[in-house]
Amino acid sequence: MVIAFSLLLALSSLLMIVLVLMHKGRGGGLSDMFGGGVSSSLSGSSVAERNLDRITVGTATVWVVCVFALGLLLKVSN
Numbered sequence: 001m002v003i004a005f006s007l008l009l010a011l012s013s014l015l016m017i018v019l020v021l022m023h024k025g026r027g028g029g030l031s032d033m034f035g036g037g038v039s040s041s042l043s044g045s046s047v048a049e050r051n052l053d054r055i056t057v058g059t060a061t062v063w064v065v066c067v068f069a070l071g072l073l074l075k076v077s078n
Helices: 002-022 047-077
Strands: none
Touching: 002 047
Protein backbone atom coordinates (compact mmCIF):
# COMPACT_ATOMS: atom_id res chain seq x y z
CA MET A 1 0.00 0.00 0.00
CA VAL A 2 2.88 2.34 0.78
CA ILE A 3 4.41 1.67 -2.64
CA ALA A 4 1.11 2.45 -4.38
CA PHE A 5 0.73 5.77 -2.55
CA SER A 6 4.39 6.60 -3.18
CA LEU A 7 3.98 6.03 -6.91
CA LEU A 8 0.75 8.04 -6.98
CA LEU A 9 2.47 10.84 -5.06
CA ALA A 10 5.38 10.92 -7.52
CA LEU A 11 3.06 10.96 -10.54
CA SER A 12 0.81 13.65 -9.09
CA SER A 13 3.88 15.73 -8.18
CA LEU A 14 5.17 15.64 -11.74
CA LEU A 15 1.71 16.39 -13.11
CA MET A 16 1.35 19.34 -10.72
CA ILE A 17 4.63 20.81 -11.96
CA VAL A 18 3.50 20.56 -15.58
CA LEU A 19 0.02 21.95 -14.86
CA VAL A 20 1.27 24.92 -12.87
CA LEU A 21 3.76 25.80 -15.60
CA MET A 22 0.96 25.67 -18.19
CA HIS A 23 -1.05 28.38 -16.42
CA LYS A 24 -1.06 31.83 -17.96
CA GLY A 25 0.74 34.48 -15.94
CA ARG A 26 -1.56 36.90 -14.14
CA GLY A 27 0.96 39.75 -14.14
CA GLY A 28 3.24 41.29 -11.56
CA GLY A 29 5.61 38.34 -11.39
CA LEU A 30 8.36 36.77 -13.39
CA SER A 31 6.09 36.49 -16.43
CA ASP A 32 6.11 40.31 -16.75
CA MET A 33 9.89 40.38 -16.69
CA PHE A 34 10.03 38.10 -19.73
CA GLY A 35 7.26 39.86 -21.66
CA GLY A 36 4.30 37.78 -20.52
CA GLY A 37 2.34 40.79 -19.32
CA VAL A 38 2.23 42.41 -22.75
CA SER A 39 -0.26 39.96 -24.23
CA SER A 40 -2.77 39.96 -21.38
CA SER A 41 -6.34 40.02 -22.62
CA LEU A 42 -9.18 41.87 -20.93
CA SER A 43 -11.73 39.17 -21.69
CA GLY A 44 -12.72 36.54 -19.15
CA SER A 45 -11.01 33.23 -18.76
CA SER A 46 -11.52 30.77 -21.56
CA VAL A 47 -12.96 27.27 -21.27
CA ALA A 48 -9.49 25.78 -21.60
CA GLU A 49 -8.19 27.88 -18.69
CA ARG A 50 -11.14 26.93 -16.49
CA ASN A 51 -10.63 23.25 -17.31
CA LEU A 52 -6.91 23.60 -16.57
CA ASP A 53 -7.81 25.16 -13.21
CA ARG A 54 -10.14 22.26 -12.42
CA ILE A 55 -7.56 19.64 -13.37
CA THR A 56 -4.92 21.43 -11.28
CA VAL A 57 -7.19 21.54 -8.22
CA GLY A 58 -8.05 17.86 -8.67
CA THR A 59 -4.41 16.90 -8.97
CA ALA A 60 -3.56 18.98 -5.90
CA THR A 61 -6.30 17.19 -3.96
CA VAL A 62 -4.90 13.80 -4.97
CA TRP A 63 -1.42 15.01 -3.94
CA VAL A 64 -2.61 16.14 -0.49
CA VAL A 65 -4.51 12.88 0.10
CA CYS A 66 -1.40 10.89 -0.82
CA VAL A 67 0.76 12.92 1.56
CA PHE A 68 -1.66 12.39 4.46
CA ALA A 69 -2.14 8.69 3.65
CA LEU A 70 1.59 8.07 3.46
CA GLY A 71 2.10 9.93 6.72
CA LEU A 72 -0.52 7.83 8.47
CA LEU A 73 0.69 4.55 6.95
CA LEU A 74 4.30 5.21 7.87
CA LYS A 75 3.34 6.29 11.38
CA VAL A 76 1.28 3.13 11.96
CA SER A 77 3.99 0.86 10.55
CA ASN A 78 6.59 2.10 13.08
